[in-house]
Amino acid sequence: MQDAVFGFLGGTGPSLAAAIVGAFAAYATAFAADVAETLAEDGHLIPEMGRRLRDGGVRSGGGRLRFAAVTALICALVPLIVTIPLPALAILIALAVPAAVMDVRLLVIPxxxxxxxxxxxxxxxxxxxxxxxxxxxxxxxxxxxxxxxxxxxxxxxxxxxxxxxxxxxxxxxxxxxxxxxxxxxxxxxxxxxxxxxxxxxxxxxxxxxxxxxxxxxxxxxxxxxxxxxxxxxxxx
Structure with missing residues (x-):
């Protein structure tokens, strides 16, 4: 039983980890984009994000969840098609996903x-x-x-x-x-x-x-x- 559990985790673990990192990165970046769209010209993004979180967030109509779900699915497939150490994959996802979401939402890649x-x-x-x-x-x-x-x-x-x-x-x-x-x-x-x-x-x-x-x-x-x-x- 223990061998079966470890075998299952060994097979699905990288995909699950990639999906979690991708979903979190996509949701957080979409939230940042929502805040940036309503930010005053002389405003500062990070402090404003903290204030919005404290006050209950920003309405998105489910857009952030859609970004997170689609990204999680795509990221979960990556370990199934390529061989890459999990730390390197996590860093790739953590950097590439926010860049992609920013480009989709704000047409800019920081x-x-x-x-x-x-x-x-x-x-x-x-x-x-x-x-x-x-x-x-x-x-x-x-x-x-x-x-x-x-x-x-x-x-x-x-x-x-x-x-x-x-x-x-x-x-x-x-x-x-x-x-x-x-x-x-x-x-x-x-x-x-x-x-x-x-x-x-x-x-x-x-x-x-x-x-x-x-x-x-x-x-x-x-x-x-x-x-x-x-x-x-x-x-x-």
């Missing part, structure tokens, strides 16, 4: 999150070959993202370039390394296009933030790159 994510990736990620490889991955991913946005801006005449998205791409590149950096950007584009099509934003030509797709592609890119490499090796 640089504190992208810088922290970049350094955490360079130091903790199991998917690159060292700090130099992480730096190369960050440079390639950010450069390709910037060039792609510049070309799209030129072709459409719409403002496409975003410093937050380029910084998110650099952070993702630091996690996946040079070898997977190209796959990472392509994966982010595929996630973005799929969501844009399913949400109707593509047909309506409605703006969608790119940051969440870039951040969601971080754990997927190494798996996809390994699969591609295996496919190529088998074909040769």
């Amino acid at each position: 640089e504190e999150f992208t810088w922290a994510l970049l350094f955490a990736g360079a130091l903790l990620s199991p998917w690159h070959l060292g700090a130099e490889d992480a730096i190369a991955g960050a440079a390639i991913a950010s450069a390709v993202t910037w060039v792609t946005m510049t070309v799209m801006e030129y072709r459409t005449g719409l403002p496409m370039r975003s410093g937050g998205d380029v910084a998110a791409a650099a952070a993702g590149g630091a996690w996946v390394g040079m070898t997977s950096s190209g796959v990472f950007v392509l994966c982010a584009c595929a996630i973005f296009m799929a969501y844009a099509a399913l949400s109707g934003a593509l047909a309506e030509r409605r703006f969608l933030p790119m940051g969440p797709a870039l951040l969601a592609a971080i754990p997927i890119a190494p798996v996809l790159n390994s699969w591609i490499e295996g496919l190529v090796a088998g074909a040769l």
